[in-house]
Amino acid sequence: MDKSYKVQVKDLHKSYGNNEVLKGIDLNVKPSEVVCMIGPSGSGKSTFLRCINKLEEPNSGHVYVDGYDIADPRVDINKVRQNIGMVFQHFNLFPNMNVLQNIMLAPVELGKMSRDEAKKAAIHYLKLVGLEDKAGANPMKLSGGQQQRVAIARALAMKPDVMLFDEPTSALDPEMVGDVLEVMKQLAQEGMTMIVVTHEMGFAKQVADRVVFFHDGDIREQGTPDQIFEHPQHPDTQNFLRKVL
Ligand code: ADP
Numbered sequence: 001m002d003k004s005y006k007v008q009v010k011d012l013h014k015s016y017g018n019n020e021v022l023k024g025i026d027l028n029v030k031p032s033e034v035v036c037m038i039g040p041s042g043s044g045k046s047t048f049l050r051c052i053n054k055l056e057e058p059n060s061g062h063v064y065v066d067g068y069d070i071a072d073p074r075v076d077i078n079k080v081r082q083n084i085g086m087v088f089q090h091f092n093l094f095p096n097m098n099v100l101q102n103i104m105l106a107p108v109e110l111g112k113m114s115r116d117e118a119k120k121a122a123i124h125y126l127k128l129v130g131l132e133d134k135a136g137a138n139p140m141k142l143s144g145g146q147q148q149r150v151a152i153a154r155a156l157a158m159k160p161d162v163m164l165f166d167e168p169t170s171a172l173d174p175e176m177v178g179d180v181l182e183v184m185k186q187l188a189q190e191g192m193t194m195i196v197v198t199h200e201m202g203f204a205k206q207v208a209d210r211v212v213f214f215h216d217g218d219i220r221e222q223g224t225p226d227q228i229f230e231h232p233q234h235p236d237t238q239n240f241l242r243k244v245l
């Protein structure tokens, strides 16, 4: 384990039955680094992200977050999870609460903040995602893009060290995608450590410090956006990019 990394993954293996989905993944993510993960559907990207906050139990290998081995039974996984923000394709906001209440819920319920602090934080992050005027709205009345920005604000309200995004714009109408990517870009510029699974190659090119190409449960190739998009070395990467670019 190396404390200078936010996230360190060593030889991670995960199978579902006899379907080996992750075949020995190694990945180190430095503070403030933005890593974009691209690759075909079914290559294991979501499973990999879910292993990082232990929503999935790996078969072998290690995941360290802030230096804590999340497989160690002495490590309180709920404490570690509080420092990992996760944003999914489907935002899953609570329909029976307004936007502000959605964002305040976790910090208050988990005892991280008083109600006053949580409210301040919620308003701060709503401003950040450009939705301060929607604090009192029912989330179901918002557009998909707005709901996703609320979901991002909700994750940020826990003041996480690392943000994981799993195709946050894939379920959105095309005209909503830009606003969500803009918020993510701003977060990246503010120094948030981010691992982003995305099909938005333009975003990856522009924002990623490193692009990681997943293929068939392995990292086939990784490098700077220029290395991966302009000079891919592996035939699998070349093939994939031919299809998506
Ligand atoms: P990606 O996110 O790259 O599309 P996934 O991680 O979702 O890939 O899936 C990788 C493989 O793991 C696929 O073959 C998928 O069918 C399988 N898989 C994912 N989740 C489960 C699960 N809960 N049970 C069984 N198989 C799963």
Ligand code: MG
Pocket: 045, 046, 047, 166
């Ligand atoms: Mg996926």
